[in-house]
Amino acid sequence: MNSAKLLRPHAPEAGAIEPKVIRQAADWWARLREDSSAAERDRFEAWRRAEPAHELAWQRLNALTRDVATGVAHAGPAVASQTLLQAPLIRSRRTAIRLVLSAVGVGLGAWALSEPAAIRRLSADLSTGTGERRSVRLPDGTQVELNAGSVVDLRYTASVRELVLLEGEILIETARDPAGRPFSVRTRGGLLTPVGTRFLVRDLDGGRMRVAVLEGAVDVRGLAVDSAVNRVQAGEQADFSARGDFLPARLEPASSAWLRGMLIADEMPLSDFLDELGRYRPGVLNCAAAAAGLRVVGAFPLADTDKVLDMLQEILPVRVRRYTRYWVTVVPA
Structure with missing residues (x-):
């Protein structure tokens, strides 16, 4: 038609x-x-x-x-x-x-999660751009912190309170609702139901999601009707997906460092480190294959990514080639 x-x-x-x-x-x-x-x-x-x-x-x-x-x-x-x-x-x-x-x-969640990123961002209730972080208090008192490059939709009705994480990463501190409406977070990997909590949710590559619980607990259920429910307690995190994968682990303290404007690396491969750093600066940030496996250790300020790149040259055998402000490649020294 x-x-x-x-x-x-x-x-x-x-x-x-x-x-x-x-x-x-x-x-x-x-x-x-x-x-x-x-x-x-x-x-x-x-x-x-x-x-x-x-x-x-x-x-x-x-x-x-x-x-x-x-x-x-x-x-x-x-x-x-x-x-x-x-x-x-x-x-x-x-x-x-x-x-x-x-x-x-x-359904809002199902449709939005399957649409191209440009459409999702146009229709979103909350979003942040490259390098932008945002703090929002919702009408029920729930606090939401959006990391860079995040997109969130709200589904607040007379009977439910639901956030739909379309991309990126958020921290949620739930508030008690006077109307008694349940609270949940819908992701491409499953549905999260917090139990009086403070937690992080991140959309990872390859359809994987991650929940990290700082306080309280979070129940994780897959998208299928008969999916099992897995509980993640405070001090724990778990990767999960729509396929039913559920991989629990101890909470990584560095996972919430972005809330303090920092990027913390503990033996992180340089390629992964630059992927993380790239969320906070415009343009393209490449890593040469020969340098990808170098390990990064330290705490780095997200407010000045150029300074972070200069610091890499001091702690690792690498050079930063700046072709333009928006095209940077890190290569072996």
Whole structure:
């Protein structure tokens, strides 16, 4: 099916709608899916009648989701996401993508985790760029720290509190919810349920995930319905994957060093060290094969990656070749 036919503009002669009105309409869409009580419906109808732009936004969103739902049945979610990126009526891509998720009935976590990184970042609630770290307190009091290059979605409803880690690494310090809603973290490798805790979750290469528990405990369950539940206690960590792998180990103290702006290496291969450092600087950071196996020991400040590269030349037999600020290679001396 031609993806261009998925979107049939509703009343195009009316022109563009203000982004704030689009967001309001999207909020109502989500709220009505969670709470369809008579009182909530009355409030929605009052908003809809308040201004002509409200009604127009609602009609356009309904037209969009209806057409995409029909098209996805033939073409799949990838076509829907491409259509949204090209949609002229919905200026807020994040809003549009969320509406499609509702329209096609695809779970947020499953859909988002399978989409390309660019799409995930556009639709995300929380994200950080290269070298950026961010601290966020959620409405329920839960504290989330995002490491560099991280993308997180929030699924807070009347019945659940769920974070979806799309990429990167986060630290979570859970808060008790007055409404008693359970808290969980969804990843590509499984579902994490904390037990009054403070813990780290990281998306590793090759579909592997890692949870490291600083306080409390975390239950890890695979994505399959009949998956076993494994508990990780404070002072422990575990690598896991959607295949059912679960490899427990003692907590590595260096795993939380990024929260203090440091990168700690204890006999870390130089190639792995540069991969870690590359998360905090723009451009390409290469390691020559002949130097990849050299071992790095020390504590390094993430705020100045050029200084770290200079330090490597003092502690290892290597030279740093800077072709440009954004293209650096570490080679044997």
